[in-house]
Amino acid sequence: MPKDKKPSVLTVEDDDAIRAFISGVLASECDVHSAADGASALALAVDKMPDLILLDVGLPDTDGFEVCRRLKANPVLADIPVLFLTGRTSSMDEVDGLEAGGIDYITKPIHPAILRARVRNHIELKRSRDTLARMARLDGLTGVANRRTFDDMLLREWRRQARTGKTLGVIMIDVDHF
Numbered sequence: 001m002p003k004d005k006k007p008s009v010l011t012v013e014d015d016d017a018i019r020a021f022i023s024g025v026l027a028s029e030c031d032v033h034s035a036a037d038g039a040s041a042l043a044l045a046v047d048k049m050p051d052l053i054l055l056d057v058g059l060p061d062t063d064g065f066e067v068c069r070r071l072k073a074n075p076v077l078a079d080i081p082v083l084f085l086t087g088r089t090s091s092m093d094e095v096d097g098l099e100a101g102g103i104d105y106i107t108k109p110i111h112p113a114i115l116r117a118r119v120r121n122h123i124e125l126k127r128s129r130d131t132l133a134r135m136a137r138l139d140g141l142t143g144v145a146n147r148r149t150f151d152d153m154l155l156r157e158w159r160r161q162a163r164t165g166k167t168l169g170v171i172m173i174d175v176d177h178f
């Protein structure tokens with residue numbers, strides 16, 4: 001994620017007024033996408049690949065804990081941090097949220113400065129994690145994928161061929177005097 005690009009946040013909240021309020025609080029520093037129920041949240045997460053998801057617990061179709069579990073079960077979405085933003089203030093609810101894979105748990109009423117600060121912190125952490133993950137997969141000198149990436153890709157493609165019964169082609173190129 002380039003530094004100059006505004007981070008994107010997906011807000012999942014069924015209350016229209018609170019949803020508009022959250023969007024207003026974050027609009028100056030984030031691109032905010034919104035969903036009012038669990039099903040549209042999951043669809044929008046795939047479509048927008050946000051940097052952070054703010055997730056209400058009480059939703060009309062399913063609860064936020066279940067939405068979080070489904071996000072974490074999807075390898076494409078699992079790395080997006082989920083921050084619960086809810087009126088449920090009991091410790092048990094907070095434990096449920098964190099065990100479902102949430103990175104943080106904020107209770108309503110929403111304090112704008114606290115929300116902005118927490119969102120900023122979690123986005124910074126995600127950016128650092130993304131940078132480290134990228135560095136671990138690329139060769140520092142040339143910027144091409146390294147051996148670790150090759151091993152992962154080979155395993156993934158090997159499994160794909162095993163599933164589909166097709167063949168796998170590998171080209172090996174030796175670069176002399178590199």
Ligand SMILES: [Mg+2]
Binds near residue numbers: 013015056057058059
């Ligand atoms: Mg709600």
